[in-house]
Amino acid sequence: MKTAVNTVSFTLNGEKKTFSTRPDEKLLDLLRREGYKGTKYGCGQGTCGACTVIMDGRAVYACLLYAMQAEGRKVRTIESMGTHDKPAPIQQELVAAGAVQCGYCIPGIIMSATALMEAEKDITDEVAREYMDGNLCRCTGYEKIWVALRKTIDRAAAEPAKKAPKGGKK
Amino acid sequence: MKLCEFIRPESLAQARAVLRKLGPKGLPLAGGTALHFMPGKVPVTAVDLTGLGLSYIRHKGAFFEIGAATPLSDIQRHRGPRWAMHEICRRISTHQIRNVSTIGGNICRVFPWADLPVVLLAMNARLVIYSGKLKEMGADEYFSSQPARLFRGGDLLAAVKIPVLKAHHGFGSVKAARNAAAFSMVTIAALLELKDGRIAAARVAAGSAIPFPKRLPSVEAALMGKEPSAEVFRAAASLAGNDAKWCKQEGMSAEYVANLAEVSIVDALERAAEFARGRTE
C-alpha cells in the first residue's frame, strides 16, 4: 500500500510523467496548469463534456476526477490527436463538415468519438449516440457533428482492417 | 468534498483496516462522481477502492455476480442469458459518468434520484458485504434504510448478486426523465413470475419520486394470481398510493408525479410480462 500525497504518475499521451499535485486537485486543473489546455472547463460538474479525456480507453470527465485517480493509468488528451500537418480523421471530417462553430466543445467531442471508435465495431447509430450523450454543444444542433462522426466511422469500417488483430476481419 | 490524503489499498482487508482506523475521516472512493453532491467542509482521506479487483461480471450458477467497483458502462455493455441490467444502466446519466461511476457507488449511499436500488429491489438481488469475511444480505434488508449503517467500522460492499431470470420470469424497468441524461422523475422496476398464464410472484419497486426507494406491496398483492393483462396492471398500479407518497419533482406537482408513477408502473409491468412471454427457454 502506497500513500502518495504529493505526486501522481501516469502515462500522458504516451509519455510517462510525474506531477506534483494535491489530493483534492482535479485532473482538469492539473492538465491545464501543465499546459494541456485543449481540455476545457465548461461546468465543473461532470455534465457538459468540454473536459473529456480518455483514461485507459474510456472517455471520462477530467473535471470530476481527482488527479490522484489517474495514478498508473494511461491518459490521452486532445493534444495527442493530431497536428495542422496531420490531423486525425475525425478532426478532418469535423472541419470539412462545418461542424466546428465556437469550437469549445469540439476537443471533448473528439475524445468521446475516439473512445467510441476504438472500443466498438459495427457501430450502430444507437451505440454512437450513447457514447456521445455526455458532450453538450449549444452551437450546431449536432447535425454536422453527427455527419462528420458517421462519415469517420463508416470510412474506418470500409478500410481494410489494418489495425485489427491478426486474422480477424470482424 | 475536500480531500486531504489519498490512499490506495491493495486488498479488501487492507481497505477495511484503513477505513476502520480513519472512521469518519475516511472516505471510500470508487468513481467519485457523486462527490460534488456532498459539500463537506472537513477534509477527508480518500481510500481508493478501484485497485481491489472488484470490477467484474461473472455468471455463477443461479446468479450474475457484479463486483462492487464495476463501472456502469461495463454492465450496460455486458450481455448474458436473460440479462436485463443493461436496460437501466444505459439510462443513467452520461457515457463519461457511466464509465467511472460504479454499481457500488450507486447503492452504498442512496441518492433520492438513484435508479439502481429500485432495480435491485425488484430483482431481489443479494448484496455481498465484506466485514473481515464475506456475508450476504437480501435487497429488502439492505435497502430498508440508508446503507451507510452497514459500513461503519470499515466494512465494504464487495459484490452484487443478481438472480438469473428463469423461464416465465420477466423483468421490466421504466425511467421517466426530461431527457436522456436527466435525473429520474420516477423510476419503476418490476419482476413477474408467470405460472400457467397467471402471476405467481411479483416484485415491484419505485424510486426517485419518493424520499427513499421501496417496494410497493399493495401493487404486488393486487397482481397475485391474476392474468397479466393491461386491465390488471392498471388496477394494481392504482393502488400505488397506498405504498408511496409521491413528491413534487422539477416544478411538477405531486398529483402529476403520482399519475406519472402509476403510468410507469403499468409500463414496467407490461415490459416485464413481454419479457416473460417472449423468452420461455
Add this chain to the structure above:
Amino acid sequence: MKRHELARNLKQVNHSVTKIDAMQLALGKDSYVADFLPKDALVIKMLWSPHAHARIKKLDVSKAEKMPGVKCVLWHGNVPRNVHCTAGQGYPEPSPYDTFMFDTKVRFVGDRVAAVAAETEEQALAALEVIKVEYEALKPVFTLDEAMAPGAPVIHDEPEAHVPIPITYEPKKNLVAHVACEAGSFKKGMAEADFTFDQTYETPYAQHCPIEPYTSMAQMTPAGRILITTSTQVPFHCRRIVARTLGIPVQKIRVVKPRIGGGFGCKQEILLEDVTAMFALRTGRPCIWRFDREETFRTGRTRHPFRIRLRTGVKKDGTITAIGLECINNTGAYGGHGLTVVSCSGGKTLPLYHCDNILFDGKSYYTNLPVGGAYRGFGATQAFFAIESLMDHMAEAIGMDPLKFRQINHIRPGEGSPIFQALGEGREGLPMTVGSNALGECITQGAEAAGWEKRRDWRGKTGRYRRGIGMCCLMQGSSIPDIDMGAATIKINEDGSFNLNVGATDLGTGSDTVLAQIAAEELETTTDKMIVYSSDTDMTPFDVGAYASSTTYLSGEAVRKAAADAKRQILATGAEMLGLKAEEVHCEDAHVLNADGSRKVSYSDIANYSLYQKNQYQIIGTASHITKKSPPPFAAHFAEVEVDTLTGFVKVLNYVSTIDCGTAVNPALCEGQTEGGTLNGISYALTEEYLFDEKGKMRNASFADYHIYSMRDRPPIKAILVPSYEDTGPFGAKSVSEICINGPAPAIGNAIYNATGARLNEFPFTPEKVLKAIKAVKK
C-alpha cells in the same frame, strides 16, 4: 437570370468554404481567454447576494483582506460609484443607467456584494467566507403583477438612476420602458371582423448556455494601460463601458477578444470586465475571473420572460382586420435592453402579415429576479409564440388550412409596413419596403419536406401516442438601421495575401470566415489569401459588435466596400505597371489584366511593385458602413411530434427549418446557424426552465437540472436554405443567425394541438402542462 440566382456565379461567396479557424479549434490549440492565462495571475471570486432585495447595512472586509494569498478586496466602500448600464449597446444606450460596480443595495439573488482577488481559487473562496455582511431585508418583487401594483417596493430608488436618452423611464413605478404605436384603427378593425380573439400567453426565462462560461482577464501593460482579454460579443462597447465605470479614459484600455466559446447574446453584456480591470489596476497583477456554471445561470443574462395579450380580428375569407399586441416583460433586477427587447417584440413580428389596423403596446418592469439581456431572437422569439399560436387558432375558426391562411396573408416583396417606421430600437425606425422575400417558397419547400399533406385533424386521432404536425412563419431583421456601424481595413502583402482587419466579432458563428469570403469575392482572389484579425480595440477599426443579426449584412458590406477601395488601388497600380489606363484593366483570379487577358500582372507583383519598386505606397482600403434598412430574413418551420397522452411527454420526431437569408455567403455555416438555433429553440420549448425557491433563488442552476439537448436527445433537423437576393446586402446577403430560434415553440405548440386538440398558451411544454391541457380537451 432570375433574381434569386444572382449569386450563382460567385466564386467565393455562396460556397461552403472551410471555416478559417476550424482546424485550430479542433486541434485544441490555445484559443480562448483562459488558455492565455499568465502563470502569475490572481483568481477573482465574488460574494453574491443571498437576498433578492436587501440593503447592505454593514460590510466588513477587514478579515478577508488579511487572509492568506489575498491581494485585494473590492466592495462599494473602495470603488468609484459611477452609474452605468451593462448592456453592450450603441451610445447613448436606450437603456437605463441603473448599475454600479458595487452598490449598497442588492436586487436579486446573485447580485454583487464584494470581490476578492487571491493567489489561488481556494484562497479567494476562503476569504469570501470571512466577509461580514449585515443586510436589511426588503420586500422582494417576484412577479409582473407585484412589480406593477400601486405602492410596490421600489427596486431602483437610487437618485442616479436615469436613461441617457428621452424615453419613458419611471423607476418609482418599477417601469423600465414603455413604447406604443397604432396604425389604422384597432377598434375599427375589430368591429369589421367576423371572428375576434383575445388570448394571453406566457413565455419563460432561459439561459444561453454557452459551453464556455463568462470569462474575463485583465493585466497591466508595461506602458501602464489595461489589457482586457475577454469573452465578449462587444469589445468596443466593453472598452467604453469599463472606462465609464472605472472613471478612466478610453485611451487607457485595450480590449481583445480571442476565440470565444459561444455567446448567443449573453456576452453582449459587460458583466465581469469592470471588476477584472479594477483588480488589475489595484494590484498590478494579471487577474482572471471565470464564472462557474451556477454563476452563469444565476448572475449571467437570461431571456426576458414575457406576458403577451394578443387580440385579433379576422374575416371569413381570411383577411386579418386587426392585431392588438400587448407585451409586458420582466427585465429582472436591472433594465438593460428593457426598451429594445419590447420594441423588437413588435417591430420584428408585426410586419409579417397584412393588416391595416395594428395596435402595439410594450412595457418592461423591474423585478427582483435574474436579469434579462440579449438572447438570440430577442423579443421576436416571445411575440412569435403568441402570434403564430393564434394564427392557427384563427385559421381553425374560419375553417382554413393554417398553412394557406399564412400564405394568403404574409408580406410580399415590395411591400412595406407602418411598423418598420413606428418601432425602432430606442427611437423611431426607418420606413422600409421589403426587398428580397422568399417566404412563399420557404412555406412550399418546408411543407413538402415535412409531409404537410399527411396532416389530419386531431379529432380523428386515437390511442395513447398521438402524432401531429405544426408549422409557423417567422421574420427577423438584419442590423439596426441608421444606428449601428461597422468598419474594415484591408491591406496587401508581398505574396498577394491580405490582412483583413475588422471590428466585427466572431462569437463562434464563423463571421471571420464569412467576411473573408466577401473580401475575397470583391477582390477577385481566394478566401485562403485572407489573414483575418478581428475585435481588438487597439488594432482594428470600430464595429458595434455581434448582435442584432448584423455582422454579415452590416460589417459584411463594410468589408466589401473596403475591398472595393483596395481593388481600386490595385487596378491603378496594375494599370501603371502594364502601361495602361485604369479603365482598360480589370481584376480576375488575383491578377490585373487587360480586356483580352493577353497582358497581366499578379497581385503579388503589384504588391512588390507598390511596396518596394516605384511610386511606393501601401495599398490599403478602408470603409465604414451604416445601413438604411434592416431587411428581414424569413423562415417557415415545421414540427412533427408524438404526444404520450397518458403522461404528457412530447417527443419531436422531425423538424424542418427553412430559411431565406438572401445569398447564403457560406451555405454550410448558414445551415449550422439554422440547425443550432433550431435545436436551442426546441429545448427552450420543451425542457428548459428556471425554477425558483420562495426566496427568488434559482434552484436548478446546473446542466444536471436545466435540460439542454444532447446528441441523444436531438431530433433530426432538416435545414433548407431558400435563396433570394437582397440588393442592399453584400452579394445579396441578409441575416441568418437569430430567426431560427423563434420557430420551435409555436411550431411544436401547434403540433401538440394537431396531435391532441390541446392548446397551450404557456411553455415550456412540460409533461404536466401538456397532460392538463389534454384532459381539458372537449371533442
